[in-house]
Amino acid sequence: MERVPVLKIGDILLVSIQIDMEDQVALQLQEDLAERIVASGCHGVIIDISALDIVDSFVGRTLATIASISRVLDAETVVVGMRPAVAITLVELGLSLPGIRTALNVELGMELLARERAEDDEDRDDDADEPAVTTP
Amino acid sequence: MALSSDEGGRFADLLMEHEDSIVSSWTAEVAALLRGRLSHAELQRQTAELQKGFQTALAGGAQELTDDSAAELRAQLAELSSTRARQGFTATETAVSVFALKEAVLKVLDAGDGTDADTLRAYVGLSAFVDRAGLFTFDSYARAREELIADQAEQLLELSTPVVKLWEGVVAVPLVGTLDSARAQVVMERLLQTLVDTGSPYAIIDITGVPAVDTQVAQHILKTVVAARLMGADCIISGIRPQIAQTIVALGIEFGDIATKASLADALRHVLRKTGDKVTQKPSRREG
Amino acid sequence: MTAGGAAERIAVTSDQDVVRVRQLVRTVAVAVKLSLVDQTKLVTAASELARNTLVYGGGGTVEVTRVENGRRAGIQIVFADQGPGIPDLDLALTDGYTTGGGLGLGLSGARRLVDEFAIDTAVGKGTTISVTKWCR
Missing domain, CATH: 1.10.490 (Globin-like)
Structure with a gap:
């Protein structure tokens, strides 16, 4: 069985799906990613699907599950590079992929993750500045 | 013979x-x-x-x-x-x-x-x-x-459905004339492809020049917006005429959380505010 | 409607066969000159239905045929299994209804992606679904 490689670039795990995945391969990717997030301590995952000429409900569901799992593991997932024909088909199919963040390409995906991270850090700084007891 | x-x-x-x-x-x-x-x-x-x-x-x-x-x-x-x-x-x-x-x-x-x-x-x-x-x-x-x-x-x-780059990261489709289902579909595909080609995360669909919409066309526009969102881009609809607004409500079409603006200029300003680009306006040239 | 070419048949008994169905449908869709969006819709529908044949029907066959209707060319795909059949068709065709732990979009979604959709099912006998997509 083929496996989809997971690359670590800085603080980000990059997955570029280049093959027409069997369902088993998609499930394997889901497992691999969960393990890599924990092992690497990365806070962002980018899944590039620009090479996929279709996304059916199974792959869609797998992407949604990956996003949920990584969120539990404190990592944000961005799906990038969805082709227009794929997006149009997903809309017709009735799959809106709630809970999945998307970006047009890897670069914009990385920007999105960086922005999110910065906002997160700001929140944390704010928390530190504020007194522990809030006045009503 | x-x-x-x-x-x-x-x-x-x-x-x-x-x-x-x-x-x-x-x-x-x-x-x-x-x-x-x-x-x-x-x-x-x-x-x-x-x-x-x-x-x-x-x-x-x-x-x-x-x-x-x-x-x-x-x-x-x-x-x-x-x-x-x-x-x-x-x-x-x-x-x-x-x-x-x-x-x-x-x-x-x-x-x-x-x-x-x-x-x-x-x-x-x-x-x-x-x-x-x-x-x-x-x-x-x-x-x-x-x-x-x-x-x-x-x-x-093709002539009647141009997709133009309005700003860095912002494309617009000024729609003029009657939109039928076939044309709406062409527009939808063209717009989404342009988003990919130019890497623009924002699109403005301006329907100032569209005299009327029916349910099917409104659905096409809605689907375009949802498809763009799936791809990671935001769509803003501008230039909705009063009659069209009435039709949309009368037909019970749900525009949901899609941003709508009165004019193309308003839509662009909205996008630029979101992206954090500064818009400087000369005080003498305020539009009426 | 007349058959415009020999039918190609794939036995669906595993994940890999679902991938093979996708690839065959894609090849024929390109040969018939479906638009890119229509190709994507048809391949996606085929993927959903072939997976149904495998998961719910316990395996079966998929037959892809080029068809013609006057001046229009098209593709017909028939999914057949000898599985348990569908007891409540209306319910199965409802968005979001599922017995298999999926998103429940397979059947109803696939129907929206094709031009013609016919289903023939009998409890205990099996299910046959026939879909057709025409060139515009």
Whole structure:
């Protein structure tokens, strides 16, 4: 069985799906990613699907599950590079992929993750500045 | 009445023997009708080719235009029809270019001395063959025109749905005219492709120039927005006219959380605010 | 409607076969000159239905045929299994209804992606679904 490689670039795990995945391969990717997030301590995952000429409900569901799992593991997932024909088909199919963040390409995906991270850090700084007891 | 292969062969010989006189009288016949809209040399060349085509087909034993041996001739006729159709000649003018062969052959027969019953019967056969060739031209002509119209409709569609880059990372589609389902679909695909090609995370669909929308068109616009969102881009709809707003509400179409702005300028300002780009406005040039 | 070419048949008994169905449908869709969006819709529908044949029907066959209707060319795909059949068709065709733990978009979604959709099912006998997509 083929496996989809997971690359670590800085603080980000990059997955570029280049093959027409069997369902088993998609499930394997889901497992691999969960393990890599924990092992690497990365806070962002980018899944590039620009090479996929279709996304059916199974792959869609797998992407949604990956996003949920990584969120539990404190990592944000961005799906990038969805082709227009794929997006149009997903809309017709009735799959809106709630809970999945998307970006047009890897670069914009990385920007999105960086922005999110910065906002997160700001929140944390704010928390530190504020007194522990809030006045009503 | 079909042409026998004997008769066909006879005419093939006749066409070869009197090639020059047939071509010249055929050309003259057609030229009189087209009244100089095609140069004489050009016409002569076309006619000579057609004459060769008929000659080859008849010599090859073609009794019907649908025979294999007439395949070359059919291709020639189709080519002639589509050229004429594109040059703006009428169907009659095109078909007569073929029918004129009969006159030309008749002239040769008149001049000769073999005008007996056999020749007459053979001539009727040839005449039927030429008629069929003429009708074939007519059909090809009609088909060529249909293709021409379809092509133009497509070009019109392309012309009427431009996707323009408005700002770094912002593209816009100013829609003008009636939106039917087919055009809405073209717009949708074009817009999404442009988002990918330019890497623009924002799109503005401006419908100031759209007089009315029906449920189907509104659905298309909505689907475009959702598809864009799936790809990681945001769509803003601007220029909704009061009547359209009323239609949208009356039809019960849910625009949900899609951003709508009064004008293209408002939409652009909205996007720039989101991206954090500064817009400086000269105080003297406030728009009304 | 007339058959315009020999039918190609794939036995669906595993994940890999679903991938093979997708690839065959894609090849034929390109040959028939479906638009890119229509290709994507048809391949996606085929993927959903082939997976149904495998998961719910316990395996079966998929037959892809080029068809013609006057001047229009198209593709017909027939999914057949000898599985348990569908007891309540209306329910199965409802968005979001699922017995297999999926998103419940397979059947209803696939129907929206094709031009013609016919289903023939009998409890205990199996299910046959026939879909057709025409060139515009």
